[in-house]
Amino acid sequence: MIADLGIVFGRVLFVMMFMLNLGGILTWVERKQSAIMQDRIGANRASIRIPLIGVRLRILGLLHPLADAIKMLTKEDFMPARADRFLFSLAPFVSVFFALVAFASIPFGNVLHAAGREIPLQAVTLNVGVLYVFAMLSLGVYGVMMAGWSSGNNFALLGGQRAAALMISAEIAIGASIIGVIMVYGSLDLQSIARAQGQLLWGWIPKWGILTQPLAFVLFLTAGIASTKRIPFDTPEGESEIIGYFVEYSGMKFGMFAMADFLETIVVAGMTTALFLGGWQVPYLVAGGFQFPWGATLALPPLVVTLLQVGSFVTKVVVMIFFLMLIRWTLPRFRYDQAMRLGWLALFPLSIANIVLTGLVLLVTRPA
Amino acid sequence: MNLGQRFYLREVFSGLGLTAGHFFRNMGRHIAHSLGRRDARGAVTIQYPDERRRLAPRLRSLHRLVRREDGSPRCVACMMCETVCPARCIYIVADEHPNPEIEKVPSRFDIDLGKCVFCGYCVEACPEDAIRMDTGILEFSSYSRGGMIYSKDALLALEPAGPDGRPTSPVPIPADRRP
Numbered sequence: 354m355i356a357d358l359g360i361v362f363g364r365v366l367f368v369m370m371f372m373l374n375l376g377g378i379l380t381w382v383e384r385k386q387s388a389i390m391q392d393r394i395g396a397n398r399a400s401i402r403i404p405l406i407g408v409r410l411r412i413l414g415l416l417h418p419l420a421d422a423i424k425m426l427t428k429e430d431f432m433p434a435r436a437d438r439f440l441f442s443l444a445p446f447v448s449v450f451f452a453l454v455a456f457a458s459i460p461f462g463n464v465l466h467a468a469g470r471e472i473p474l475q476a477v478t479l480n481v482g483v484l485y486v487f488a489m490l491s492l493g494v495y496g497v498m499m500a501g502w503s504s505g506n507n508f509a510l511l512g513g514q515r516a517a518a519l520m521i522s523a524e525i526a527i528g529a530s531i532i533g534v535i536m537v538y539g540s541l542d543l544q545s546i547a548r549a550q551g552q553l554l555w556g557w558i559p560k561w562g563i564l565t566q567p568l569a570f571v572l573f574l575t576a577g578i579a580s581t582k583r584i585p586f587d588t589p590e591g592e593s594e595i596i597g598y599f600v601e602y603s604g605m606k607f608g609m610f611a612m613a614d615f616l617e618t619i620v621v622a623g624m625t626t627a628l629f630l631g632g633w634q635v636p637y638l639v640a641g642g643f644q645f646p647w648g649a650t651l652a653l654p655p656l657v658v659t660l661l662q663v664g665s666f667v668t669k670v671v672v673m674i675f676f677l678m679l680i681r682w683t684l685p686r687f688r689y690d691q692a693m694r695l696g697w698l699a700l701f702p703l704s705i706a707n708i709v710l711t712g713l714v715l716l717v718t719r720p721a
Numbered sequence: 722m723n724l725g726q727r728f729y730l731r732e733v734f735s736g737l738g739l740t741a742g743h744f745f746r747n748m749g750r751h752i753a754h755s756l757g758r759r760d761a762r763g764a765v766t767i768q769y770p771d772e773r774r775r776l777a778p779r780l781r782s783l784h785r786l787v788r789r790e791d792g793s794p795r796c797v798a799c800m801m802c803e804t805v806c807p808a809r810c811i812y813i814v815a816d817e818h819p820n821p822e823i824e825k826v827p828s829r830f831d832i833d834l835g836k837c838v839f840c841g842y843c844v845e846a847c848p849e850d851a852i853r854m855d856t857g858i859l860e861f862s863s864y865s866r867g868g869m870i871y872s873k874d875a876l877l878a879l880e881p882a883g884p885d886g887r888p889t890s891p892v893p894i895p896a897d898r899r900p
Contacts, residue, residue, distance in 0.1 A: 386744065388764070389743075389744050389747045389748055389763065390740045390743050392743065393765075571730070679741055680737065682740060683733075683739075684736065
């Protein structure tokens with residue numbers, strides 16, 4: 354009983370720590386990656402002086418997230434006089450909460466056999482994992498709308514309204530684009546989708562979602578970026594020009610909205626990994642070790658296999674985050690109407706076409 | 722826009738290729754730099770207070786008054802610079818020089834750097850080569866307007882910049898910044 358509780362707690366703790374630490378580091382990644390892309394150096398001045406030796410530790414600017422956190426926590430927490438006090442305080446928590454819990458049903462490894470137990474490497478084993486993640490991602494927008502409405506500021510209200518409109522156009526495309534993947538792998542459980550991606554096409558190509566559903570991959574990624582509210586779909590925020598839903602927020606409440614964006618980026622990267630990049634699969638790695646298509650085998654102990662799988666999942670997520678950051682620092686912002694048009698007139702019909710196409714291909718190839 | 726551009730995706734990938742190319746090239750240079758290749762630079766940034774850019778030899782920096790061999794100013798208080806100055810930032814009070822060969826000497830020579838536009842006309846106008854703008858000192862700031870006024874003694878103490886363009890004399894600290 355206690356051991357079961359401990360295992361559940363450990364699984365949740367792993368995902369929680371993964372999300373929170375990666376979210377903090379992403380502020381650093383964002384600064385440094387954009388700097389290197391633009392021939393700059395990036396934030397590197399925050400330092401800690403070690404007492405007695407007097408050496409200043411900078412470690413490539415990694416202390417900036419820490420300095421940011423201290424700054425955010427010690428800033429004045431201002432609330433406008435006309436704000437709805439309860440909803441104004443609740444909104445950032447809603448945003449961060451749903452971004453945090455969305456990752457729960459994404460598997461980060463296959464089953465771990467330890468001490469006679471089978472431990473699924475997934476914070477929560479759900480047979481409707483896909484729906485759960487999308488439900489949580491969609492609920493995140495309630496925090497944004499709440500913030501826009503409760504601020505008592507017309508510009509914030511408009512920002513919240515833009516967020517809602519954008520989210521609706523993106524969610525439809527996300528949901529529709531994913532149907533193709535569900536049809537191919539025949540499950541709503543992210544763990545069985547990940548397992549099914551370990552099969553081989555024609556005996557040598559891993560059957561990853563990006564190969565079986567390339568169109569869905571592009572559609573999902575585009576809509577996914579839109580649901581993170583980051584450039585090029587940052588019309589709800591538009592910090593510098595068009596005033597977003599969080600104008601009235603300051604201090605850590607503002608920081609939580611910024612944090613929610615990063616967490617949503619991680620969720621989208623995790624979902625893309627789970628659905629299209631084979632999840633925790635390493636090519637040709639099965640439970641007993643490597644089995645290469647040319648006949649060679651390499652036996653590995655189960656613990657090594659599990660570590661390889663978790664490492665593969667983390668690597669894929671990090672690479673996906675790099676790619677999302679690359680997009681964020683390359684593309685200019687879509688205008689409000691352009692984003693809507695892209696959602697309704699491009700992503701949505703293409704997703705439907707993808708479903709029809711997938712159905713036809715499955716009908717032809719799958720034996721009745 | 723042609724069809725390929727309207728489709729957008731191709732252009733997105735060409736843009737991503739450009740930025741990713743920059744990223745990996747600069748990243749490689751950063752790594753080479755940290756592995757000991759000091760000439761590899763991944764960024765164009767000059768980290769200013771730590772690193773300084775080489776100054777051009779003709780750059781007009783903080784003024785100095787040139788000294789004679791005995792240490793007295795070469796200035797003869799002819800008022801040429803004060804007259805030519807478009808910003809009217811020079812204030813000279815003339816006095817009699819103890820040497821009868823030399824007509825006058827400034828008893829006061831103040832430059833208000835808050836007004837100075839660094840045009841260099843004073844240097845051009847000077848018949849005695851008594852004022853120059855070659856100290857290489859660019860950082861002068863103070864908390865008050867009075868602190869921007871540099872007097873004769875401060876200007877006489879300055880030396881010309883070294884061959885690398887760096888100042889050789891200490892940067893004068895304005896009166897209102899002294900602890």
